[in-house]
Amino acid sequence: MKTRPPKNALKFLRWFCREDYIEEIEGDLTEVFEKQYEQSPTKARLKFAFNVIKYFRPEFIKVFKTSSNPNSIAMFRHNFVLTYRNFKRQKTPFIINLLSLSIGLTCTLLIYLWVHSELQVDKFHEKDDRLMLILLNEPTSNGIKSEPYTQGPLAKALAEEIPEVEHAVSVVPYEWFEGEKFILSNGGERFFTSRNQFVSEDYFKVFSFDLILGNKDQVLTDNNSIVISEELAEKLFNTKEAIGRSVEWMHNEYGGVYNVTGVFKAPTHNSTIQFDAVFNYKVFLEANNKYEGWENEDIYTYIILNSNANVDQFKDRIKHFLETKKEFTEQTLLAQFFSERYLHGHYENGIPSGGRIVYVQLFSIIAAFILVIACVNFINMSTARASTRMKEVGLKKAIGAGRNNLIIQYITESVIMAFISLILSIGMVLFFLPQFETITGKYIVLTYDPVLISSILIITLLTGAISGIYPALYLSGFNPARALKAKNSKGAGGQLIRKGLVIFQFAISVILIVSVIVIYKQVEFIQSKNLGYNKDNIIWFTAGVREVERIQGNEEADLNGEEIEKFLQILKNVPGVAGATNYWHNMVGDYGTTRGVSWPGKDPDVNIRFAQISGGYDFIETLGIEMKEGRVYSRDHRTDHTRIILNEAAVKTIGYEDPVGKVIDLWGEEREIIGVTKDFHIDSFYEEIMPVFIKLDVNVLASNIMVRIEMGNESATIDRVKQVYQDYFTAGMPFEFKFLDDNYQQLYDQEIRVGILSRYAAGIAIFISCLGLFGFATFTVQRRIKEVGIRKVLGADSFKIIYLLTVDFTKIVLIAVAISLPIGYFITARWLEDFAFRINPEWSFYVSAGLLVIIIAWLTVGMQTMRAANVNPTECLKDE
Amino acid sequence: MIEHSLGEFEELVLLMVAAHHDEAYGVLILENLEEKLGKKINISAIHVALKRMENKGFVKSRFGGITNERGGRRKKFYAITALGKRVLDNQYALRTSIYQQIPKISFS
Numbered sequence: 001m002k003t004r005p006p007k008n009a010l011k012f013l014r015w016f017c018r019e020d021y022i023e024e025i026e027g028d029l030t031e032v033f034e035k036q037y038e039q040s041p042t043k044a045r046l047k048f049a050f051n052v053i054k055y056f057r058p059e060f061i062k063v064f065k066t067s068s069n070p071n072s073i074a075m076f077r078h079n080f081v082l083t084y085r086n087f088k089r090q091k092t093p094f095i096i097n098l099l100s101l102s103i104g105l106t107c108t109l110l111i112y113l114w115v116h117s118e119l120q121v122d123k124f125h126e127k128d129d130r131l132m133l134i135l136l137n138e139p140t141s142n143g144i145k146s147e148p149y150t151q152g153p154l155a156k157a158l159a160e161e162i163p164e165v166e167h168a169v170s171v172v173p174y175e176w177f178e179g180e181k182f183i184l185s186n187g188g189e190r191f192f193t194s195r196n197q198f199v200s201e202d203y204f205k206v207f208s209f210d211l212i213l214g215n216k217d218q219v220l221t222d223n224n225s226i227v228i229s230e231e232l233a234e235k236l237f238n239t240k241e242a243i244g245r246s247v248e249w250m251h252n253e254y255g256g257v258y259n260v261t262g263v264f265k266a267p268t269h270n271s272t273i274q275f276d277a278v279f280n281y282k283v284f285l286e287a288n289n290k291y292e293g294w295e296n297e298d299i300y301t302y303i304i305l306n307s308n309a310n311v312d313q314f315k316d317r318i319k320h321f322l323e324t325k326k327e328f329t330e331q332t333l334l335a336q337f338f339s340e341r342y343l344h345g346h347y348e349n350g351i352p353s354g355g356r357i358v359y360v361q362l363f364s365i366i367a368a369f370i371l372v373i374a375c376v377n378f379i380n381m382s383t384a385r386a387s388t389r390m391k392e393v394g395l396k397k398a399i400g401a402g403r404n405n406l407i408i409q410y411i412t413e414s415v416i417m418a419f420i421s422l423i424l425s426i427g428m429v430l431f432f433l434p435q436f437e438t439i440t441g442k443y444i445v446l447t448y449d450p451v452l453i454s455s456i457l458i459i460t461l462l463t464g465a466i467s468g469i470y471p472a473l474y475l476s477g478f479n480p481a482r483a484l485k486a487k488n489s490k491g492a493g494g495q496l497i498r499k500g501l502v503i504f505q506f507a508i509s510v511i512l513i514v515s516v517i518v519i520y521k522q523v524e525f526i527q528s529k530n531l532g533y534n535k536d537n538i539i540w541f542t543a544g545v546r547e548v549e550r551i552q553g554n555e556e557a558d559l560n561g562e563e564i565e566k567f568l569q570i571l572k573n574v575p576g577v578a579g580a581t582n583y584w585h586n587m588v589g590d591y592g593t594t595r596g597v598s599w600p601g602k603d604p605d606v607n608i609r610f611a612q613i614s615g616g617y618d619f620i621e622t623l624g625i626e627m628k629e630g631r632v633y634s635r636d637h638r639t640d641h642t643r644i645i646l647n648e649a650a651v652k653t654i655g656y657e658d659p660v661g662k663v664i665d666l667w668g669e670e671r672e673i674i675g676v677t678k679d680f681h682i683d684s685f686y687e688e689i690m691p692v693f694i695k696l697d698v699n700v701l702a703s704n705i706m707v708r709i710e711m712g713n714e715s716a717t718i719d720r721v722k723q724v725y726q727d728y729f730t731a732g733m734p735f736e737f738k739f740l741d742d743n744y745q746q747l748y749d750q751e752i753r754v755g756i757l758s759r760y761a762a763g764i765a766i767f768i769s770c771l772g773l774f775g776f777a778t779f780t781v782q783r784r785i786k787e788v789g790i791r792k793v794l795g796a797d798s799f800k801i802i803y804l805l806t807v808d809f810t811k812i813v814l815i816a817v818a819i820s821l822p823i824g825y826f827i828t829a830r831w832l833e834d835f836a837f838r839i840n841p842e843w844s845f846y847v848s849a850g851l852l853v854i855i856i857a858w859l860t861v862g863m864q865t866m867r868a869a870n871v872n873p874t875e876c877l878k879d880e
Numbered sequence: 881m882i883e884h885s886l887g888e889f890e891e892l893v894l895l896m897v898a899a900h901h902d903e904a905y906g907v908l909i910l911e912n913l914e915e916k917l918g919k920k921i922n923i924s925a926i927h928v929a930l931k932r933m934e935n936k937g938f939v940k941s942r943f944g945g946i947t948n949e950r951g952g953r954r955k956k957f958y959a960i961t962a963l964g965k966r967v968l969d970n971q972y973a974l975r976t977s978i979y980q981q982i983p984k985i986s987f988s
Binding site: 004005021023024025026027028029030031032034051054055057059060 | 905906907910922923924927928931943949950951953954955956
């Protein structure tokens with residue numbers, strides 16, 4: 001038997017090769033193939049295919065006749081005309097399709113814009129692909145903890161000892177100061193708040209914040225240099241030409257006069273690092289010399305890799321770097337690309353796992369589902385109406401149209417539909433963008449960037465194709481002879497697929513609704529659960545600086561403590577103020593942690609972290625934290641600052657039976673426990689309640705002031721507090737306060753936003769599904785109207801008719817509910833699992849979601865069925 | 881002269897065509913060249929060279945008769961044209977003249 005070369009390769013060759021060459025080339029190829037075949041058949045086959053591909057080049061490819069064919073343009077125009085006529089003739093389906101597709105597209109476009117801008121965050125740095133953040137991994141009693149807080153000398157040591165590191169900088173970001181407001185002045189009477197950070201010299205080489213005045217290499221060489229943002233310069237000096245001007249920082253630790261050496265453009269919304277002014281890191285070190293050693297970790301370390309460095313090698317190399325610096329340590333280092341941290345900011349077992357990316361993925365999936373739901377409407381509408389177009393198909397086929405032509409015609413139709421919807425939805429996007437920005441809390445910049453535009457076009461094209469492909473295949477498959485036979489209006493083909501699609505639509509809708517209910521309940525639980533303290537009606541602000549101190553400088557820190565005490569006394573006498581205290585940490589997620597607590601019998605190998613809260617006298621009373629036993633700090637006991645108050649969790653950790661009066665050791669100092677509070681939340685509900693100690697601090701450290709205001713007339717009271725503030729501190733200092741409650745809300749910012757977004761998504765999904773159902777119902781009623789007429793003539797009452805027409809839909813929706821509830825339960829239970837404090841998903845959530853959907857579906861079809869049920873039989877039976 | 885340019889590989893193929901006057905076709909050229917050069921050559925490269933030279937007028941071609949070989953496809957035989965021969969001669973003359981200018985030094 002003669003061997004033959006591979007069929008497909010040959011087919012391909014014959015398809016593309018020039019006619020005048022094909023014989024020679026095919027002949028030669030076959031000859032080569034036959035010769036090789038004798039040695040190795042498989043190799044010969046492969047070689048043949050490979051050779052064929054080698055001929056796929058301009059010299060050998062024939063001229064394909066495409067657009068030059070006048071007939072295809074005519075066909076295209078013809079398709080356009082047909083589409084137009086079809087839309088015109090069938091207005092209800094057209095409008096339903098248009099609505100659902102454009103709403104679906106709008107949703108998808110908005111979410112796409114959001115995802116697009118999420119992916120851009122922090123990507124603008126020039127050396128983005130080499131900019132890394134160093135994190136510290138530390139094993140604790142509940143897993144490895146990964147934090148960006150590293151040791152002060154780390155950056156310098158890395159730059160000197162690790163060859164891959166080009167630059168390394170230490171940064172003390174603004175967030176480090178836990179919301180403390182910094183006040184800068186131009187030396188005169190103008191005071192402005194500013195977000196300050198301390199950075200080492202190479203900062204502007206590592207990050208691409210635009211330095212508009214000043215030299216990258218020199219702006220931070222001096223200890224008294226300050227680099228400020230354009231806006232701050234405008235505020236302070238009414239001009240951005242601020243170089244050489246001096247700025248005074250009113251602060252107890254870092255206060256002094258600084259010299260402006262540079263001006264930068266404020267970071268855009270795309271940056272997670274936000275700041276108004278930068279100071280030299282050395283200033284920070286001088287004030288906090290504990291960070292000069294390797295014992296305290298609190299400083300952010302960023303590095304730039306060499307352009308040819310191997311990232312994995314670098315990660316391995318620094319992992320155990322700390323062991324060369326400290327005697328005994330379990331801490332390891334982890335390097336993460338800085339721009340990845342925004343989306344991958346959660347860590348498990350010392351490696352990044354999840355973070356915001358989860359929400360990005362979640363919403364991408366939701367967007368895709370909503371679009372598919374919209375496409376399903378189109379698909380159902382077109383296939384359901386197949387019978388009306390049967391004759392068209394039959395006739396076309398009879399006079400010689402191929403199946404391909406018909407498929408192209410229908411797909412053209414759906415793509416045109418998609419593009420008409422796109423126009424509508426672009427309008428909607430522009431209209432809803434401001435609201436969308438408020439909901440997502442994200443500033444979205446609309447730029448005409450080609451990637452964005454082309455992906456929008458591709459999305460639209462895909463939408464058209466997805467919705468068109470099934471109807472096209474289905475409609476074009478009719479047998480012309482049967483299609484043309486007049487009375488064959490079965491059109492029942494594809495029933496199963498159609499029902500399946502509707503089930504899919506409603507299942508997705510139910511899942512979304514279940515999620516909405518669960519998220520809503522959990523957020524409500526968070527808002528209403530007793531936190532162990534009363535967060536309402538509390539305002540807080542940073543203490544100002546007194547004129548006296550400004551002149552005297554800051555030699556005696558204790559003086560300041562007394563100043564704060566004095567101020568608190570004045571505050572308490574303000575009418576409407578129920579309590580006032582000073583404190584350091586903010587009660588909503590920011591607190592210091594320390595391993596420095598020990599007690600007799602503590603297992604030295606277990607690494608237990610205590611949370612530290614510093615507060616003045618009245619701290620516990622002002623917040624309304626309940627005491628379990630013992631007493632609170634009191635001004636009557638002069639030595640209370642050497643004692644300590646714990647929470648219940650701390651007592652449980654330590655294991656004291658009768659804690660009051662016993663002694664623990666904090667940072668090498670013995671402290672007597674004078675009281676135990678009931679547990680209260682200092683972090684989000686994702687976290688268990690930690691062991692906490694409350695330390696008495698009436699000094700510079702705890703310079704935030706918290707004031708509880710009596711209910712009613714809050715704004716008048718706040719005005720009075722402001723007056724007191726301005727009288728007491730240097731005149732002109734800005735009084736900027738926040739409600740503790742707002743800070744608490746910010747903790748759950750993402751959950752609240754996700755809750756709102758999913759509410760919209762669910763609403764839209766169910767709306768589009770119902771549009772489809774409505775169209776479907778209209779059509780069914782139209783088709784069965786004669787049946788209804790006959791049934792009525794034969795004595796069926798309205799109720800029976802309604803039952804007859806609704807039972808099908810109800811079944812479909814019920815199946816959808818049955819399928820989706822377990823999935824919904826699974827998803828929501830997973831979401832809740834992350835919370836340490838959470839609601840139990842109750843069966844009523846799921847049942848009510850199911851019921852809601854069924855009722856909505858009934859209402860949707862109800863109108864149509866009612867009309868059919870009340871139809872006068874003579875009306876519908878008279879013709880024919 | 882631009883018209884009459886001849887690449888290195890083209891020259892080899894042209895030489896082969898000339899050597900097997902009127903009997904040269906794709907596979908024959910391929911096998912002979914592979915043997916002489918001692919390396920694998922892709923058949924498509926030979927076809928490209930042949931087609932280019934045919935366009936330049938260096939070779940002309942004719943179809944052979946149908947046989948049972950090669951899946952019933954005819955062979956296409958190539959022969960060198962007068963122009964092709966002249967180009968080859970020029971090339972050869974050029975090379976020899978330059979070669980002769982090499983001073984007689986021992987290249988040991």
